Amino acid sequence: MAKVVKSLSITTPILFAFPFKSEWAQTPIDINKPLSSGDWEDAGTLKFSRGVVLAKNDANFLYLALDLTEDHGNDAGTNDYFWLSFDVNRDRAITANKDVNYGLYPGQPNKLGKQFYLGPATWTGLQPDPSLSEVRQEFGASSNSSSSHRIWKFQIDLKEINVALSWPLSTPYTYFGFRVRSSNPAFTTDFPGNFYKDFTKLRQLILSRKPVIPPADLGPLVGSVGLIPTTKINASGRATTDAGYFVFVQNAAFGGTLNLIGNRTKIQQLWDNSIKKYKVEITPPGGSAQKLISNWSNYRWNGTTYVLETFAPSALGFYELANPGNDYSIDDLLIQFPTSALLPGLYQIKVTFYKRVLAVEVPDATQTLGLYIDNHLPAINIDSIKHGASEVSACAIETIGAAPDGLKFKVTGHDPEGNLRQASFAATYGSGLSTGIYSEAYDLSKGNWQGFIAKTIPESGNWRPPQSCAYSFIVTAWARTTNGYGYIGHISTHRNLTLLLG
Template identity: 45%
Template sequence: MANVRSNWAASPINANGLLSPTEWAGAGKMVIPAGIMMVKNDNNFLYIALDMVGDTGADPGVGDYFWFSFDCNGNGAITPGLDVNYGIYPTLPIRIGRQYYLGPGMWTGLLNTPSPAVANTGFGPSLNSRTPHRIWEMRIPLAEIGIADLGTHPDPAVHFGLRVASSRPAFTFDFPSGFYTNFSNLHAILLAKTPSLIPGVAGPVIGSVGLIPATAPQINGGYATTDPSYYLYVDEAAFGGTLNIIGNQTTMQNLWAAGARKYRILHRAGSSAAFTPLLQSWKNYRWNGTVYALESIAWDSLQMYPLPDPSADYSIDDLLMQWNTIGSIGIHELRVEFYRDDTAHTVVPSVPQTLQLMIDNNLPFVDIINVLHDTVPIAACAMETMTSATDGVQLKITVNDLEAHLKEFALTAHWGNGASATVYSESYPAHRNPLHQWNGVTAQVVPPSEWVPPVTCAYQFRLAATARVTNGYSYIGYVEDTYHVTLIKPSVIGIPRAARLSESVLPLGQLIGETAPKPGIEPKKLGTDTFPVK
């Protein structure tokens, strides 16, 4: 098994097949059969470039293809319905598709659900070879490969298997061999979890909370607001969940040089009580020269933590604490003190900083009280006939965030084979105020005029709300309620037959009806040395 460390993408990469040197500067690199793989990531996407320096044949149409399989739960085994494979549609234009594993060497068809995954191909020279060759660029959503929340995901490793294939020159290479039948020896991409904040943006000692700089104006009065163009856009958000408290990189280097080897994180609830040591334990991956090994961190008898060596290579660099805030609420404040590891535990001075955070770990309450037809409630699962083509329904709903940290809510209707429509929605900007408070609505009938169902069908009405709370990597605190009724348009007898949900389109390299795909080979040499194959 080989590892490659991904580096942070300072801005989203345009996966257009052109392999921009600026976009891919500093990317992690791994030699693969007939090429070089480059990887970057941000908190939403894994960006991958396959620079196929050995594929110098400009195959027309869809003569070249790849498979990219992911062990989404990292258990080293194929989990049906969870683990995924990405491939290319068998017809032009070039499109990436996703399919679930059903077992070893068995998959669903390409899923017909929307996905932000993107892949494009190009042909030309690159920084790795001046000879024109095949290039693939792709963007894979982290949420589709088992990383729902980068900040709190315990393991930074994404385990993968790769197939690259070409018709000219003719080859089918698997990396590792037989990966699609056995996940026990997959390679790994080690995700970057934090960007390097430019000087002056990070807080002076606590540099950031996750991706959010720990300084004004990004954190002000306990609430976080970032620019819409930043990696993570939050708007007057409280904090919750598990928070990565990350040190200012330059400050950590200077403190280490000054002899600091221990530190305490001091905490208080509110802004007037005495500070006391905050005691937590957490884990972080450290490169030991061969692999990223998991380290456990906890306080000692003096309620101090070991200061990580700033020159060491950690999965989360300069991590001072993973603070589990579950059960906490309201304003909380943090400070950090540093010490030498001598008998007197001499204090190493640092810039004074008190970080104030508004903590909220409660979910909004959502309830679809009734679906109303002519102001009369329709029972759940009932069948209701509309009186005209323009007749419709309204809904009585409650959305209440007790701490008044509601971000948004939306009432949507879902029917048929993936059809949907927004019935009503509201969001915080329309309710913005100096106290940053918005509770929601109570027993409100929406929309103002009736919502008209487009067809006769069974409908699911879904009321979803998100709290204006972040863990420093994404908003957290999503909750929903549903209500099901069948709405019948006038002059229509019966209910339309449900659309077929199964998918039958397979990616390049797979054939309908085959018991197993034709196996590829794993060449003895990689990169520019792959050919001639021996």
């Protein structure tokens, strides 16, 4: 990280205790483009003593901009720098080797470095790990100042800061703080003050999960399941979306906790016509319809913070429609329900609206949606490892002769419901080294792909280890199952051997 100039250090107090809200990025932001290009319009904003923070996000990245309206010196190199810290496990305390501080590589103002906290004001040093996170600096005008000034723009991988839009029990958030340093004019500003020593001072950042799904893709009443439009769900109850969509899935079953979200236009029409009660029914495979009873929480923005509201059906099984004019963490949420206890199969979910309880159904206010639900993980196994004709047991020490001598494996990665997304077989060894042995991934031509049982790897010849070492052979399989926000579910197992090259 760039060196701290302590003699110039000043701090910025927290101006408000309220959280800072990110807004949805309808299209991914190109941080190579100027801040004034239009991509940052309607971003969440937070003022601090040296400028403004802007925030947007999509399902993959947090886009942050530090618009330093007080830094008018176009200094070269990395004498002007930043720190950007995140409380990765969100416990408001510094956790060694977990919490992240981003900064610059020395002399490279457009190369983002990452290091982990070891304690207050102590770090590991820059990590060599590859990262999808990026930074770009800019010197120019913005909507916050017509005078040219320093701007830092970030694309932060949500996985790196442990944020997922699919959290069912709370709105997605993180805690962050930053330092900005300028040579001309000379200042070093922390926001909040001494954040890198005390994470209780970090500011909460609420992420958005409210994209504007194209109206043509929304279902007539239940517009989407999470971020997946119901029009993208086929008759078998599986979903396929376009490669450029917020959530890219292929012939995916559903699992986990599901959010059924209403078509905004239709929900508003129902509300305006005093149609504010509805019932949800579920029909299991080969069964009869029954009331779908669920309790959930949603967070409503009251102008300064999110207030938790709970939702549950009446004794007769009717739900009250939330006011679509209110700003919720999940707008137009009709029902949130867990599916982990359901057996695999095609379920029919029916939503019916009523003007009054016990009244007749409202015309065009009912929709039945088929969802193939599967929470079972694929079956995996290393069925055998053979050296020649002999089975090699776990923990064995085996000497591998000259080529073509080597090992032969039989491996299983199988999903009987046909919802396998990927299966891989690899070996780890030494200090952080690994080598792939076999991998197979899903494509639409595979249909409802079940994978393989006791597959011979390699099909011909033998596998030879790269060097003499202790090896861990690992088979991993990923389910082709979504909760509406991304794929969920994977499983792995391993077997350890020591291999010596003779």
